[in-house]
Each structure stands twice: as C-alpha cells, then as structure tokens.
Amino acid sequence: YNGVTQPQVTFIYNDSLDIWTARFGSIPRIGDTIEYRIRAVDNSSASNTAYSPSATSWYSFVVQRDYFEDFETGALDYRHYSIRSGYLDEWHIEDSRAHSDSLSYKCGGTGRRDYSDRVDAALETPYIYVSGDDTLSFYHWMDAELDSRHSGYAWDGGIVEMSTDGGVTWHQITPIGGYPYRIQNNPVSPFRYNTPCFSTMTGWQRARFALSFTGWVKFRFHFGSDGYVTGEGWYIDDVRTTNYHWTAVLENGKWVPEKLGLSISPNPFNSALKLVLAVPENGKLTVDVVDINGRLVSNIHNAFVEKGFVNLVWRPETLPTGIYFVVARTNSSSAVKKVAFIK
Structure with a gap:
C-alpha cells in the first residue's frame, strides 16, 4: 500500500x-x-x-470513496442469518420485484409468497468506509402487518442498524424524517414495544440516513414478525453510501470471466434454487433443466445477456422429487450441475 x-x-x-x-x-x-x-x-x-x-x-x-450494490451480480459479500433462537431467516435474492434491473434482496417467502410467523432476520453488508458527511440510502418495498386499530403502530416491520466494531454490537439508526411506525406491544415480537420501524408502504420508496461516524462500518437490514398475520415481506435494492464532497479517482473496468461458470445453491433444495453464472461473452444464454434420462423438464433462461455475472432463480413447483441437471450454454461453451429437488 x-x-x-x-x-x-x-x-x-x-x-x-x-x-x-x-x-x-x-x-x-x-x-x-x-x-x-x-x-x-x-x-x-x-x-x-x-x-x-x-x-x-x-x-x-x-x-x-462511494459504495453501491444493486444485487445483480449476486452480492456474494453480503450475509444473512437469524438473530433470535427459534426464529427464522428468510432473506434471499429475489427476481419477483426490483427497483432497478431484475433482482433485489427479500425477507419473505419465495416469489411473492408471504413471510412466515416468527421471523427475526438480518441482512448484513460487508465493511463500508463512511465519514460524518456521508449518506446511506437504499430503495425498499414492504408489505407487513399493521395494527389497524391503532394508527402509527405495526405488528411486523423492519429497521436499519449499524455496527462500528465489526458486528460485535449493533445500534439502530434513524432515517431522515424518521421511521413512519412503531412496533406494537407483543411478547412474540422480536422487537421491543415502541421500536420505531418501517412497515407497509405504497410502492418503492427511498430511505436516506445521515451518518456521523468516520471509519469502517457494517449495516444490517433487520426484519421481524410476530406469530400471527403475515404479508409479502421486505425488499431491499440499490444500496448506496455517498459523500458529495468526494470525487472518485479511478473507475475500474468490469471483470470478464474467461469461460462459462455455473454455481447453484442450496443443494439439495425444496422450493427455490439460486443460480449464479459467470458469462464470458455477450450473446444468447440458455439455461435448461433435464431429468436423469436427458428429457427437458424446464427452460430457466433463453435470451441475450451481457458478459459478466447473471443471477437466476428456478422454482420447480410442478415437478416431482428427484435428481436433475442444470445445463447452461452460450455460443462457445457449456456448464452442467447436478441438483437434488426434495419436496
């Protein structure tokens, strides 16, 4: 250095x-x-x-200086987990809604399915360098349970937290203009009573947070639900930290893989399979699924893509439990992965 x-x-x-x-x-x-x-x-x-x-x-x-993540290349440096024992983590890359391009991170069921009861889940960023003049911003969409009898209160919702010690401790940060709701009193909720929070909103909205710390930090998006009514969940997209007084001095070129690569997870799976492809050239990308006899059972993708990373999701809702093969092809190369589907 x-x-x-x-x-x-x-x-x-x-x-x-x-x-x-x-x-x-x-x-x-x-x-x-x-x-x-x-x-x-x-x-x-x-x-x-x-x-x-x-x-x-x-x-x-x-x-x-600046940081930006739109989740289109897999966000492999993000991690997610359940915070409280006995509660669920439902964060995953999702293609059913996005603010930009085709992918976002969602806490909830696959596709547009609802989140489960008793969710207490965090989506954590990698280290990001910030200063007292910085702003954290992102776009989000949420459908969660409100308290219809008490205005301004929600049973389920999400908050944003920051850690300055590498994730050992976390504290809630407040958006410019404040959170629109507070968590209602409920012993099953992972949040304390009166915790300010985001909950159901209309369409995609931008949230902005003025930061006062200088140094390396992590942020996490923390979603929680109680044990009763549910909704579609919380989508996060286009996460950015910006300092308008800083001018970037280098624009790195986009990395281009030398050959077609294919990664799948989880394996085995029972609802949705995430695919990450490293594509070496602009052109047509075909991704098929065949059974053990080589019969085509699903076409996941068949369209032009630009070189770089491509993220896809496969949901075999009508197929039986079994062993399948994911076959990816470009004009010049192919890749195959074996996967077990368990209903």
Whole structure:
C-alpha cells in the first residue's frame, strides 16, 4: 500500500465459477494506492514460476470513496442469518420485484409468497468506509402487518442498524424524517414495544440516513414478525453510501470471466434454487433443466445477456422429487450441475 511492502496473500479457487480470489491482510484507507502482482508456481520439482503482469511491474488501483450494490451480480459479500433462537431467516435474492434491473434482496417467502410467523432476520453488508458527511440510502418495498386499530403502530416491520466494531454490537439508526411506525406491544415480537420501524408502504420508496461516524462500518437490514398475520415481506435494492464532497479517482473496468461458470445453491433444495453464472461473452444464454434420462423438464433462461455475472432463480413447483441437471450454454461453451429437488 502506498509503496510499503505487505505480506503476500494466497488465492482461493472457486471451481464452479472459475474464479480465483484473494483478500488483502489489512484494511486500506480511502485514497490509498494499491499495487499488486500475481505469482504462480507449478507443482514440478523445478517450481517453475510465472508473474503477471511481470516480475518487475505491478497492477494498481486507487481505493474509491462511494459504495453501491444493486444485487445483480449476486452480492456474494453480503450475509444473512437469524438473530433470535427459534426464529427464522428468510432473506434471499429475489427476481419477483426490483427497483432497478431484475433482482433485489427479500425477507419473505419465495416469489411473492408471504413471510412466515416468527421471523427475526438480518441482512448484513460487508465493511463500508463512511465519514460524518456521508449518506446511506437504499430503495425498499414492504408489505407487513399493521395494527389497524391503532394508527402509527405495526405488528411486523423492519429497521436499519449499524455496527462500528465489526458486528460485535449493533445500534439502530434513524432515517431522515424518521421511521413512519412503531412496533406494537407483543411478547412474540422480536422487537421491543415502541421500536420505531418501517412497515407497509405504497410502492418503492427511498430511505436516506445521515451518518456521523468516520471509519469502517457494517449495516444490517433487520426484519421481524410476530406469530400471527403475515404479508409479502421486505425488499431491499440499490444500496448506496455517498459523500458529495468526494470525487472518485479511478473507475475500474468490469471483470470478464474467461469461460462459462455455473454455481447453484442450496443443494439439495425444496422450493427455490439460486443460480449464479459467470458469462464470458455477450450473446444468447440458455439455461435448461433435464431429468436423469436427458428429457427437458424446464427452460430457466433463453435470451441475450451481457458478459459478466447473471443471477437466476428456478422454482420447480410442478415437478416431482428427484435428481436433475442444470445445463447452461452460450455460443462457445457449456456448464452442467447436478441438483437434488426434495419436496
């Protein structure tokens, strides 16, 4: 960093997507210049070594200021989990609603199905560097249970929290203009009585949070439901942190995979299968599902795509339990994955 030599790091290979990844050992600062080169050594007794770009030169980039995530490339650095024991986590990538493009993150059932009773789930961002002049913003859509007898109260809803210690502790942050509802008193609710919250709204809305902390933080979107009436859930899209006084000094080019890669999860699955494809070229992408006899049972995708990552969801509602094969094809390559569907 900035001309100071750092310890070398080891790449890890993802064979499904044909991607090598490495994580730097320390956290850089905004504006730092990062220089790196890649060294590969074979397994022969001679330990033949190659460098990229060369043994005497470096790749370089400058750490940028703003952060943006639209979930179109999988958001592999996000994580989600249940907070309270005995309560559910229903966060997942969803294609049934989106503010931009085709994907968002949803807490609720697959497609437009309702969330379950007793949900207490968090969707957590990676580390993001912020300062006291920053604004966190995102677009969201929510259908959740309101208290029809008491204006301004909700039985189910969502809040936004921030951690400044790597996720050890969390505190709720307040949007500009405040939360529109408060949680009603209910011993089954994962939230305390009178907790300010988001709940049912009309259409996609933008939420903005003025930040006062400077440093590396994490945010999480925390949704909770009680044990009774449910709704469609909470969708999150186009998450951004912005500092209007900062000008980015480098625009990195879009990474392009060298060959078609296919990753599926979970496996086995019982309702919806998430597919992430690394596509090496612009053109037609076909994704089919065949049974163990090679018969076509479903066409998931058959359209033009741009090179890069493509996210899809398959819901085999009318198929029996069994073993199936997901077959992806472009003009020049193909990839196959075996999957078990259990009703």
